[in-house]
Amino acid sequence: MTLQEPGTTADPVPLMGCPYKADPYPLYERMREAGPVHPVLFPSGVQAWLVTGYAAAHAALNDDRLGKNHDRGNDRWRARASIMPEPQHSQLQVHLLHQDPPQHTRMRRFVTEAFTPRRIEELRPRFQELADALVDALPEAGPTDLVPGFAARLPFQVLAEVIGLPEHLATRFDRDWGKVVQPVGPTDPGRPLYEARLHGLQSYIAEVVTHKREHGQDDLLGRLVIARDRSDLSQEELDSMIFQLLVAGQEPVTNQITTALIALFRHPDQLARLRAQPSLLPRAVEELLRYDSAFELTTWRFFDQDDDLHGTAVPAGDSVIVSLCAANRDPRRFDNPDTLDLGRSPNPHLAFGHGIHFCPGAALARAELQIALGTLLTRLSGLHLAIDDGDIEWTPAVLGRGTHHLPVGYDRRL
Structure with missing residues (x-):
């Protein structure tokens, strides 16, 4: 392969x-x-520029020449990447991931308070209750599939608590709606199902907004609706931010639980180390995030004029993607980067990005991963992978890593 x-x-x-x-x-x-920059081709036919090294990735994530607003994309990019049809693209794609300052700065301030480390720590006992209840519902002994039984449920239950999604609406959320972020072209046989999911999610968001407007609750969703009613947010910004919370706020954590467990199963010495030293869990989570991140690639960035990126000429409007996974395995930044070392410190990984688009939910994700792994390893005696490693079916998602199924065995539930 030519690089x-x-x-x-x-x-x-x-x-x-x-x-x-x-x-x-x-x-x-x-x-x-x-080299640090390479032309790449995605399944949708989009050609982009991939940034791979740690130093180059760190610089790109902080490069104010690179904007994220889709309006910057050129016709070549738009012909392949604007998969979501109108009017939904304009109504659901103006969230934080696709905004630049000053719009990004204005919109981000509405969500940061809900995800502060202090508030997340206050909610940690409730998160633990949710995790224990899910384990209580698992079979007394394996095998079982941990994705539908635990990994796909805990992040959404936690998210509902944090943002104020009422239980009667939370129980009706269809996880398949999250697949609308996976490209399905106009001529793809799966297009009708894609559009049905899109309309279902859009109707659900409208119902959430109506409920919050009628009940006026003091939580993140309620405050976003109030901001819309005060004209501090447009209707499209409100709907897009709720869209981002519901999709980006839970699916990546589900995927990270699966990638973390798979990494531990593949490294029994490190799994035994963590079982013997539960106090190592916070540091272990950081290493698991570095070693195999659920956010494999970032979303699009664009130059607004032809420019140079680490010695490579990139045309205006071409998409620039940063590989967080490649950066986190760079030997120029991490000693023995392909080795899983749960005691690694310092660990300046880029799993949550960097700069102004650093994930606002990072503290929440860290708490969820600590609770999820700690609970599973403590309460499922002898937890192990129940299929051959080669039979793991990795999701085909373009930007993320994870698996929709994780069959495991265990001796008994404690």
């Missing part, structure tokens, strides 16, 4: 297929060695 050298052109490297999704790290290693 781009800085300042040259080359055929784009395809980022797709089961072997790539199962283990992208050998490809990322070759990319890092060849």
